[in-house]
Amino acid sequence: MAHKNHDQVFFINFGMVLGVLVFIALVCATAARFLDSGDEHVDPQTQARLEERIKPIGTVVTDPSVLVKLAAAAQAARAPMTGEQVYAKICTGCHAAGVLNAPKVGDKAAWGERAKSQGGLDGLTKKAISGLNAMPPRGGDASLSDDEVKGAVEYMLKQTGI
Template sequence: MTIVKKLLAASAAALALIAGSSFATTDEAIAERIKPYGTVCLAGEECANAVAAAPAGDAAAAGAGRSGEAVYGQYCTACHSTGLLNAPKTGDTAAWEEHLAAVGDMDALVQSAIAGKGAMPPKGTCGDCSDDEILAAIQHMSGL
């Protein structure tokens, strides 16, 4: 074997050793990276009565609710920003007032959005939205 090949082989071995050991710094760090995410509890076991906490980033599950702007941005903007299929456009107060007059009051307008209206599916595809979130989205879009 030539000297160049020996140097290349030694360099590759050293690089592999350094790369492999850089991730395994300590036993504690390794244990932290590979620890179980959770546990499984079966009915009848003591842990089955424990209450699971909602993830910190899940505001809807935690009960905080989403703003009208957030609901609009995620679920309503595709149709209401363009007027697709005769949806009243965001900011077109006159069109929203016509819809409001047709159903009577804001509660009835919210109920029609919850039930689905025309081409709009129930809750406008926001199946997990609360009634208050639907109201907030309508208020955001309509300015009423």
């Protein structure tokens, strides 16, 4: 004999099956909680390794005053670099290949024109500290001191023959 309300019968049966499955899941979760709290299985070394793996790798700081303090702390935490070291670490990426119109080390004409228009070594150093065109301030390393930046500019000029 066919039922006239097939949809109603389906939803009633489906609801009962779903209710039974939810009840079984709740019983299993409750039983698992009572049977094992999990605390006695924690190995301190394993826990420490896990916490080391999931710790944040960095922080985002947008407050300029905090950035200045962090840069000063980073600069104080390391030994001062020579001009050659700063060039090798920071400047070579652009000034070795002339990226974004950066004057290449060894290009006397470009460096001579730049030095003349910027006011010599002091002017070039000021622009390197504050940033110029696509070059960020201090070449992108806020921890560099003024003397380190000046040393890098002097090194590049010396290598160029100026």
